[in-house]
Amino acid sequence: MTRDSRGNWFLAGFTLLVFILLYGPIFVPIASSFFALKQGVVNWQQPTTLAYVTLASNEGILVALRNTMIVGVSAVVCSLILGMASALYFNSGRSKGRALLQFIIFLPFLMPPIITGLALLIYFREIDFDRSLVTVIIGHTVFVLALVYRTLLVRLQSLSRSLVEASYDLGASGFQTFRYVLLPNLTSAMIGAGVLAFALSFDETMITLLVTGTDNTLPTRLWAMMRLGFTPDINALVAVILALTTLMCLLAARYLMPRESTGT
Amino acid sequence: MSRRRFKPATASSHWPATGAVFAFPIAFILLPLAAFLAYSFFWTEQGVMSYALTLRNYARFFTDPVFLPVLRQTCVLCLEVAFLTVLAGYPVAYFLASLRGRIRYILLMLMLVPLLMSYVIKIYAIRSILGGHGALNRALLWLGLIDEPLTVFVFNLNAVLLTLTVLLIPFAVLPIFLSLERIPRSLMDASADLGASATQTFMRVILPLSLPGTITALTFVFVLAIGDFLTPQMVGGQSGFTFGRIIYSQFGTAFNWPFGAALSVILAVVVIAAIALGTIFGRDRSALK
Known part of the structure; x- marks a missing residue:
């Protein structure tokens, strides 16, 4: 003992x-x-x-912060819509097409981000798609989609099949069933996945570095600042970013944890 | 009756919806990867792209004296990182799994939270800790182990090794914890009842059963480490050259996209091989159970 x-x-x-x-x-x-x-x-x-005073008057950082928010929110919205559609589709039956779709969605999560970033970079150049915040948003959506999809699918599969069947038996249309039966049950999973996706997007550096044009997000701005040399406001920025990230972690935990502990 | 058979009905009447579900993943995941694969067979010389398919990029990789050794060196480095993280992560996972009640999950969460904290900032902070005026050197000076600040911890491969290890430890803890958690307590009790010492129980019951999770951890960390080009770029200096950095430089300073694509395809092959090995060994062991 x-x-x-x-x-x-x-x-x-x-x-x-x-x-x-x-x-x-x-x-x-x-x-x-x-x-x-x-x-x-x-x-x-x-x-x-x-x-902190220097930081608040640093134009470049404020622009980068705004860009990060735009990219994060857009990527979350896109990945939630796409993830939801894919999860509903995957859950509605079994087929080779479904397995293939899931495999494609998981690819960017399995491959190193440098490969996802380079593939998009080459692709955008070949189809003459100018690099901008839009390409960054697409890159981030591709990156977080697997996580959002997986979270929603797990929750969807944990719901009893009889819920949907009952809804159809009571005469609800496909949309009504989704709106009034499935969606309320998926809300907390959506919020949790959304917050997590936002946190990932907020910090995404490798893909952003490759697919961005002249626009900077916070991580790429930080990256540039640190490579050039040391300025005191970096530390202040770090503190601000970490405060924001901590907040997001707490939010994600709040929406994802309770269900998980009762579920398993 | 017709409502009950709604599944086949929706499947056929929702073709446009199905198409929409496939559209984004095909347009922005599959096609870019295809374009990227195709690019590795193109050739560029003095800024002129030749779209005729060729294996010259791959030939260059295998014949040039620079690239193969760097790839080997990077693989060794990432294996070392993987083993170090498991070495540090296993005891932590074991401790967490041995706790009872809510505290184990709270501690696990706390272990994972740093993963969501800015990657660039962590690299930068670790560099300043390892640096000449950093906390590590000051601690060593204070302990009297050294007389003047050491510079062996920054801007070389040691720095890359240490930094990646610190960054990736949580990725090792999680899978090991999950496999340890799944071992029923009755097995350990049975082992003890049959007269095994704590060490014997660990070596002959716990360790083999947690091996799949450990292998998953090794694979995880290896894949994450080999794909990273930010850490070596930031703490590696001149001598800390890794494969990821070479790839990145083909798209920046060297500006040879087809060659960069070919190098990335080779990286992808290494990653796929690592994942496949991890899956095979991870599965075999659990089958013995």
Whole structure:
């Protein structure tokens, strides 16, 4: 018994160490954003919110933030519509076509993002589709579709078949059944999947770098800023982004977790 | 009666809807991948594209002394990353799985949350931690292990290895946790009742049963690591050249898209092979159960 508990303490300590390793890179920039910087070295004696003031007047970052929001919201809406349609279709029967559709949807999730990005880049050039925010939105939709589709399909399959049958027996049309029977049951899955998709889109860098024209999203803007050199407002931006992401994680957990724990 | 047979009826009357469902995935997933595959058989020289099919890009890959060694080096690097993440992830997954009640899921969530945090920011933060003035060097100085800041942790392959490992640990924890969680407690009790020590139970019951999840974790991490070009670009410096970076440079500075496409096809083959190996070994073991 004593040896067992000593082993447990070791495991707990090791787990704590891994947590520190995972959260360190997140908290260090946040902490240093509140202190003055001198030649790239943080002066821990001099607290300041100057970085946040500089950030708020940084035109490039504000534009990038707006672009990120546009792309994220559009990609979420597109992927929810497409994911819902695909999940309903897949769930409505069995065929080779359905299996193929599912395979195609999963492809960008299995392949490294660099391949998805390059494929789209080449394709857009060949069909003379100018690179813009639209191409970024398409790229992000392709990337998050698998996740949205999978989440909706799992929820759809967990619903009892008799719900739909009862609805049809009571004379509801296909659309009415979808609107009044399926949709209410799928709402929380849609919100959860949507938030998760938005979080993924918010942080997507590799595909965006490849398919964007001159427009920057936050990650690509950050990428450019960090490659050029160090500016103090990066840390402030990091803190803002992480606050937003944390909020999204909490939201996603709120809508996806309770059902999962009662479901299984 | 007719309503009861609604399934075949909708299937035939919804052809336009079916077409719409297929339209986007075909237009923006399948066709781009086809275009990309086709591109790898084109050839470009001094900015002039030749659309005649050729294997010259692939021939160049296999004959040039640069590319094969970089691919091998990158594969070794990503295998090392995969093994390191599993080495760090297994004890964590084991600890989480040994907990009871809600706390295990809360901790699991906390383990996964950093995955949704900005990738670029994490790379950047890890670079500053590993750097000359970073926390790591200051800790080592403070402990008296070194006399002056070390530069072996930044702008080389070590840096890429360490950074990728830290970034990808959660991807190793999750599948291992899921396979450990599925092992019934009665098996461990039975093993103990039959006189096995804790070590024997672990080696002969728990470890074999969690092997599929461990292999999935290795595959996951390997695939994610080999496709990444941001980390090596940012922390790799001049010497930390990886296959992903070479591909990326073909679309930037080198501007040779067909060759870049061919290199990516080779990357895709490596990834597919890794996934296939992972599936085969993962499945075989669970079949023994």
